[in-house]
Amino acid sequence: MIGVELRKLFRRPRTWVTIAVLNALPVLVAVLLQLTDLAPRPGEGPPFLSAVLTNGALFPLAALAIVLPLFLPIAVAVVAGDAVAGEAQAGTLRYLLARPAGRTRLLLAKLVALMAFVLVTVLVVAAVGYVVGTTLFEAQPTGGTTSVSGTSLTQTELAGRSAMAIGYVTVSMLGVAAFGLFFSTLTDSPLAAALGALAVLVTSSLLFTLDAASPIAPYLPTRYWLAFVDLFRDPVLWRDVVRGLALQGVYVGVLLAAAWANFTTKDVTS
Amino acid sequence: MxxxxxxxxxxxxxxxxxxxxxxxxxxxxxxxxxxxxxxxxxxxxxxxxxxxxxxxxxxxxxxxxxxxxxxxxxxxxxxxxxxxxxxxxxxxxxxxxxxxxxxxxxxxxxxxxxxxxxxxxxxxxxxxxxxxxxxxxxxxxxxxxxxxxxxxxxxxxxxxxxxxxxxxxxxxxxxxxxxxxxxxxxxxxxxxxxxxxxxxxxxxxxxxxxxxxxxxxxxxxxxTAPTGATVVHTPEVTRVRAVLDGRVLGADGGRVVVRGADPAEVNARLVSAGVPVTGLALQRPTLEEVVLAAAGTSADRVEGPR
CATH class of the missing domain: 3.40.50.300 (P-loop containing nucleotide triphosphate hydrolases)
Structure with a gap:
């Protein structure tokens, strides 16, 4: 069942088009930086971008930071919103359930496929970022990489922390995926489900900037998304990273339970 | 079973x-x-x-x-x-x-x-x-x-x-x-x-x-079992009525429905009396008639405002 969902997802041209489009923006930014040599000053613009000109190996992180606020969540929300509602709209859901795929198993398989999509997308963005970064910019300064705190990181440290950052971004996106999947079980329209998930994120980002909303700020799903920057401090500042992981864990757990409760008791009339 | x-x-x-x-x-x-x-x-x-x-x-x-x-x-x-x-x-x-x-x-x-x-x-x-x-x-x-x-x-x-x-x-x-x-x-x-x-x-x-x-x-x-009647096709409906007095259940153009589940017997009586018979069959309701009759009674059972 999981294999079937993975095959469906990755044999779909749209999946790869989404991933390709997602990579276009960081590549464009890299090309512009290389041509103009005008990096944002430290502390301005997306994280890591200021350091990229001197160290191309940081570009995967810059690429992730570029797509993280908007493009990546949109891609994840579209694919997640399509998970169940897309099958309902195409009419294939009734045949899957009459096969029988089993409602819980189908939902689980959709979730695993979504997780695979998130992971592949994040990895591809990081990989393309690495290739672009190391070809367009200076590959590796001799003195090692400078951390956000100013101290020096060895190459192995950098690789390890980059891997952790990729993992952290993946977990953050799982929260988006859980919203999309939950809405996807509520409606037969994949568009509505994707927009629902995006509406949640827009609301969250907006409230985050509002002082009056500060009491609920720690519980907003987008609150700790950029905490992966803290992994590059010396020593690593774990506080927000851990909170971010816990918060996403709670969101994913609650939303999946709600999606399961709704989907397993629902009349499938599509 | x-x-x-x-x-x-x-x-x-x-x-x-x-x-x-x-x-x-x-x-x-x-x-x-x-x-x-x-x-x-x-x-x-x-x-x-x-x-x-x-x-x-x-x-x-x-x-x-x-x-x-x-x-x-x-x-x-x-x-x-x-x-x-x-x-x-x-x-x-x-x-x-x-x-x-x-x-x-x-x-x-x-x-x-x-x-x-x-x-x-x-x-x-x-x-x-x-x-x-x-x-x-x-x-x-x-x-x-x-x-x-x-x-x-x-x-x-x-x-x-x-x-x-x-x-x-x-x-x-x-x-x-x-x-x-x-x-x-x-x-x-x-x-x-x-x-x-x-x-x-x-x-x-x-x-x-x-x-x-x-x-x-x-x-x-x-x-769709036979109803016990025979359908006779003939150009001379009035003569059928005369020969099979009282057995005619209905007539519609050249089609006469006659009581009797044996078309051969009906045919023999008509032919011996000199009535031309162009068609002869056991009467069977079609599925359409059956369904309309059944669904029809149910439809007026729940008549509601539309």
Whole structure:
């Protein structure tokens, strides 16, 4: 069942088009930086971008930071919103359930496929970022990489922390995926489900900037998304990273339970 | 004989509307069961409840002797279904679609998958399809592919909703032959349709749904059994009345209905009296008359504001 969902997802041209489009923006930014040599000053613009000109190996992180606020969540929300509602709209859901795929198993398989999509997308963005970064910019300064705190990181440290950052971004996106999947079980329209998930994120980002909303700020799903920057401090500042992981864990757990409760008791009339 | 489909007091309520209102279906092994009803009479909702897609408000469904939807995982692999038209992934080929749906549930061995797919494609007349995506298929080809998906695991029961939809006359004949052949091989067929002619040609038993209730369920042969009257075609209606005094039940143009279940006897009397007879037959009600009579009584039973 999981294999079937993975095959469906990755044999779909749209999946790869989404991933390709997602990579276009960081590549464009890299090309512009290389041509103009005008990096944002430290502390301005997306994280890591200021350091990229001197160290191309940081570009995967810059690429992730570029797509993280908007493009990546949109891609994840579209694919997640399509998970169940897309099958309902195409009419294939009734045949899957009459096969029988089993409602819980189908939902689980959709979730695993979504997780695979998130992971592949994040990895591809990081990989393309690495290739672009190391070809367009200076590959590796001799003195090692400078951390956000100013101290020096060895190459192995950098690789390890980059891997952790990729993992952290993946977990953050799982929260988006859980919203999309939950809405996807509520409606037969994949568009509505994707927009629902995006509406949640827009609301969250907006409230985050509002002082009056500060009491609920720690519980907003987008609150700790950029905490992966803290992994590059010396020593690593774990506080927000851990909170971010816990918060996403709670969101994913609650939303999946709600999606399961709704989907397993629902009349499938599509 | 074991019932293949059996429902007891099956009810589905949507708010205040009773879409299905206490149905007791009884489909036996070897039947070709015609499930008739106007659009909106609750046919599709009933079919969906049989397959566990819609959960009943009240009542029980038994499929192949086991309770649905609880035993779905054991029972449904033995059932092939076509519900409200076929549905496939448009960007994938027909074969890939069949392979994916077969892999999506229990009861379809991976080892025999390829051979089974080729076999059912052959059966439904799609043996020569290439790798083009289903998106490029005609309506009739999609219908055939949907039927192929239903046949993939040699099911004991086929639940088909309007299976000849979108097919041309040759295609309809072909599919009818296929269904009859499968039935001879032991497959029970549950055919939901509003095409009376199709049901009359295929089915051995008939259930008629009217406004959510089963208004009729019987053998087709019994429903369309001779009425005990003979239909005589003659240009001289008045002379028939004179010869068969008191036995004429009705006359309509050159068609006279005469009491008596023996056309030979009626013919002999008329011919010996010199009345020309151009046609002679036992009177049988058509399925259409039966259905209209049954569904008609139910329709005025629940007359409401529209």
């Amino acid at each position: 074991t019932p293949v489909i059996r429902t007891r007091g099956l009810v589905k309520r949507y708010g205040r509307l009773r879409a299905v209102d206490g149905i007791d279906l009884d489909v036996r092994a070897g039947d070709v069961y015609g499930f008739l009803g106007a659009n909106g009479s609750g046919k599709t909702t009933t079919v969906r409840m049989l397959l566990g897609l819609v959960l009943p408000t009240a009542g029980e469904v038994e499929l192949l002797g086991e309770r649905m939807p609880r035993a779905g995982r054991r029972v449904l692999p033995r059932v092939g279904a076509l519900v409200e038209g076929p549905a496939h992934h448009g960007h994938l080929s027909g074969r890939t679609n069949l392979s994916l749906i077969d892999a999506a549930g229990p009861g379809g061995s991976r080892r025999t998958r390829r051979a089974r797919i080729e076999q059912v494609l052959e059966q439904v007349g799609l043996g020569g399809i290439d790798r083009r995506p289903v998106r490029a298929y005609s309506l009739g080809m999609r219908q055939r592919l949907g039927l192929a998906a239903a046949l993939l695991r040699r099911p004991e029961l086929l639940v088909l909703d309007e299976p000849t939809n979108g097919l041309d006359p040759q295609g309809i004949t072909e599919i009818r032959e296929l269904l009859l052949e499968l039935n001879r091989g032991g497959t029970t067929v549950f055919l939901s349709s509003h095409l009376l002619a199709e049901v009359e040609q295929l089915c051995t038993r008939v259930g008629v749904l009217g406004r959510g209730r089963l208004v009729l369920q019987d053998e087709l042969a019994r429903l």
